[in-house]
Amino acid sequence: MTDTTGFALDPEDLRSTAVELAAAARQGQEAVRELVAGLRALAAALPASRAAPVAEALAAAWEADGARWVAGVLALGEALAATATSATDADATLARGVR
Amino acid sequence: MTAAFGEASRSLASAAATWERAVFGPALPPGWSGPASEAARAQWARLVDRGGAVVDRARRLAAVVADVATSARTGPADDVRLTAALLAAARPAPDPAGAPREGPEPTAVAHWWSGLDPTERARLTAGRPELVGGLDGIPALDRDRANRRRLAAARAEVAAQEVALDAARDHATGFGDLQDVETRLAGVHARLRRLDAIAAATTASGHALLDLDPVAGRAAVESGDVDHARHVGVVVPGFTACAEDLPGRVAELDALAARAGPDTAVVAWYDYAAPQWSEVTDPARTVLGTGPAAGAADRLASFLTGLDAARPDGPAHVTAIGHSYGTLTVAQALPAAGGVDDVVLLGSPGVTPWPARRGHVWVGEARGDPVADTGWFGPDPSAEPGVRLLPTGPRPAASGPATAGIRGHTGYLRPGSTSADGVAAVVAGRGTDVVEDPAVGAGDRLRGLFGPRPLRPGA
Known part of the structure; x- marks a missing residue:
């Protein structure tokens, strides 16, 4: 059953969460770069090993995974920002009371 | 050679820390509920699960690489060990903290949980109570601890909603607004009754909360x-x-x-x-x-x-x-x-x-x-x-x-x-x-x- 007890908060809360998510996406992007660099450094340090190609493959996989994660976080942040904008008018009366 | 390993290990550990901040930093507004909130929370939970799994795997890999970096020289045994660690990191992640997900087999969950040390278990129980409380295969005592945390948090959240809606009722302008607030208040009261009944059923000693859906x-x-x-x-x-x-x-x-x-x-x-x-x-x-x-x-x-x-x-x-x-x-x-x-x-x-x-x-x-x-x-x-x-x-x-x-x-x-x-x-x-x-x-x-x-x- 769907719980229908909800009410909208101040749209500012949603906007600030959207900003947090955008920052998280940037951090995630930075983390992916570091991860991939670390794995490629590892592969370079083991030129004739079994580990090297595995490290290269993992770097490629995490680069793709990371890009998808970042895209997902950005999309969610944008959705929240849009919700905040649309909620401003519809929920203005209630939000004033809730605050 | 070991210097290169050291650099790789530091890079992986630093990346894992940055990932962790990115994944576990943001939180959706706690008092926001309703269909849009549920959809957003489900999406964020999926992202946290996926991102958290990478954090965990990167940490484990960094630890192995750091260990190899302390050797004077690397040999065939280190190659095998690193390969195994890399393959483990490449395996589809079971869950944010290593637990299987998507309807995991309770026996797999039990195996995973018993392999964690007490500190890790305590950290997960406190930090991810929804994970620990809901996984079949985890002992009752641990699930109870996690679910009681969730119950208390849900109770506090709904009580805050009640206070806010009471205030909103006082400021409602027009019959439509008032009716809307009253409807929502009725829902909040119903949810409070359910949560209080669950709390009452688990108050006496000898009772444990083995599972909980705090929303329903x-x-x-x-x-x-x-x-x-x-x-x-x-x-x-x-x-x-x-x-x-x-x-x-x-x-x-x-x-x-x-x-x-x-x-x-x-x-x-x-x-x-x-x-x-x-x-x-x-x-x-x-x-x-x-x-x-x-x-x-x-x-x-x-x-x-x-x-x-x-x-x-x-x-x-x-x-x-x-x-x-x-x-x-x-x-x-x-x-x-x-x-x-x-x-x-x-x-x-x-x-x-x-x-x-x-x-x-x-x-x-x-x-x-x-x-x-x-x-x-x-x-x-x-x-x-x-x-x-x-x-x-x-x-x-x-x-x-x-x-x-x-x-x-x-x-x-x-x-x-x-x-x-x-x-x-x-x-x-x-x-x-x-x-x-x-x-x-x-x-x-x-x-x-x-x-x-x-x-x-x-x-």
């Missing part, structure tokens, strides 16, 4: 110690069951466990959306259809399987007990449930499929129970070959105390009744003590005269 207000409450008791019974309720029933039902189960003996635990499994009066006309949710039972089957099967998986000292003797529509829920779960030894069907409107536990299916049918005579979801259980008939009439004192007979549909587990006494004996593995009752109700006799009932779903 559903829970599984244990009386006893399911991880160590030799005998465990799981009671699945039927039509109209809801969290508000839990305190009364848990009190009944306390008496049942006491009657069964000291090495017994009983669970009130109110962790599914039992059909309600308001849903009778909803084809997917009506009590006249199999939808609610089928929807709960996987969840119940996992819970039942997890009972044995979580135990440190081997499997328990497990009895699945259904009442009314709950008998159908039990029957639908059994094909996928491991470790169920006995099945008790009380006031059953028939079940599909029939439990494949020949000689271990017990049926209770009280006089004047109209539901037990419907045969709605399958043949009348009391007429199935091989079933064992639990007595429900009055029993005078003989080798044990006198017990009361029951009539109608709702008293099967009433303390002091012959019926509850029989169920307690089955739960305790003393089925041979049960004096079976060959008598059947008036409905059965009538059916004998007029033939079997042909009307049932799918018939």
